[in-house]
Amino acid sequence: MTTLIIGANGKIGRRLCEQAAHRGHSVRAMVRDEQQKAFFDSIGVDTVKADLTGDMAHAFEGCDQVVFTAGSGAATGLDHTLMVDLNGAMRAIDFAREHGTRRFFMVSTLHVDPLDGPEKLRPYLVAKRAADAYLQASGLEHVILRPGRLSDEAGSGHIETDQSQAATGNVSRDNVAAAILALLERQTSAPDEIVLLDGDHPIEQLLG
Template identity: 85%
Template structure:
């Protein structure tokens, strides 16, 4: 079962690809810059050029599931936020359906209501909210991951999925990647939404 990673060169995407290569889970990394290919090819990962704002349909051919972990980045303008975080996500969902792909994993945000998030991030949060709603109405088997404030701390392999029980609003990118890989390998029915925060419960136990 091959998984297309959209946003493979991002901080979560790279970690997910590294973990997948280590576990022998087949993934395809979609990148938009030739210079990004060497990292993934050194891991033995199938790598393909594709662009959320351009040609990308070919990247989904032969894949069974999709992970969307792309982001426009904090330094880009609102136009790029719309084209990547909203329209790019919607295009990926449409293309997944067109290719007969049944499972779609969206890395989203803990802030379901954009007005509850930081003011400078609200346009991004609006885009994520709309993209999530589009996925929820798509008919695809879906998982929307809602990580807290992302950190580069080493992964503990332990999480909390109940925000009210959590002792932190943070989650390491390593733990998000491990949670994703655990879900990708899961054959049982999937939860449709998962809050991800650092915690004390083993990821395999919670999500496997």
């Protein structure tokens, strides 16, 4: 079983690829240029050159699962947000369906309503909301992950999936990657949407 990681060169994507490689999983890192390959070669992860804003259909060949963890965030212009977070995500969902992909994991946002998010992030949050809705209507087996405020703190291996019970609105990128890996390994179906926050519950016990 091979999993395509879209956004593999991002902060969550790199962590996910490292953790997956360490546990012997077959993952394929989607990269935009040859310079990005060196890191993945060093950890023994296969790569495929493809672009969310261009040619990428070939990246899905032979993949049973897809993780979409790409994102433009607030640092880019609205045009890039539309091309990556909205159109790129929608195209990825279409290609996954065309290639018979079994499951699609979307790393989204805790802000279901864009108006609840920071003003500078609202265009990005609108794009994520539309992409989530497109995935929900796609017919694909899917999980939408809703992490809180992302941090670079070392992963604790413990999370909370009930926002009302969480002591903080934060979650480490390490914990997000570990949660995705636990879901990739899961043999039974998972909830369609999962909140991810740092907490007290072991990840594999809660999601495995």
